[in-house]
Amino acid sequence: MEKTLASRLGGAARLARQRLNLTQADVAERIGIASEVYGRLERGHMLPSIQTFRRLCVVLSISADEALGLKPSGDLKWVAEPPSDHGEPAELRRLMRRARQLDRTSIRLLSVLASNFRPGRGGNNGT
Numbered sequence: 001m002e003k004t005l006a007s008r009l010g011g012a013a014r015l016a017r018q019r020l021n022l023t024q025a026d027v028a029e030r031i032g033i034a035s036e037v038y039g040r041l042e043r044g045h046m047l048p049s050i051q052t053f054r055r056l057c058v059v060l061s062i063s064a065d066e067a068l069g070l071k072p073s074g075d076l077k078w079v080a081e082p083p084s085d086h087g088e089p090a091e092l093r094r095l096m097r098r099a100r101q102l103d104r105t106s107i108r109l110l111s112v113l114a115s116n117f118r119p120g121r122g123g124n125n126g127t
Contacts, residue, residue: 007044008069009053014042016060016067023090029097031055 017027028038031052040046041056048056057064099110 005068006041006047009047009067010042010044012062012067012069013056013060016062017042020060021090023093025097026090026093027056027059030059 013027017024024038024042025035028035031038032055033041033048033052037046041048047053053064053067057067060067099107102110
């Protein structure tokens, strides 16, 4: 029965993640687990702790009942608003994750490099 529950939870998480246009790495970062662990969760190979399960429901905007396959989605008044960056392209979210791990010198270098890509300063605008 636990295997069926894990598969049901993983499938619900995958559908909700795709509906929000998030990557597995995006969700893993937001709920505080490694992306490899989140991948196992989505494939139905493991069940999360209660704390991780709650964070998963909040980030994916699904009720616990929906995640467990007990009823279709309904009113989510108890769920806090998820971070609003899920409308950004996956490439930008990946870049931001990497940038958060850099030291100060590397961040300054990245900033100088990025300033050369601002609109109106070369690039694809024909100047």
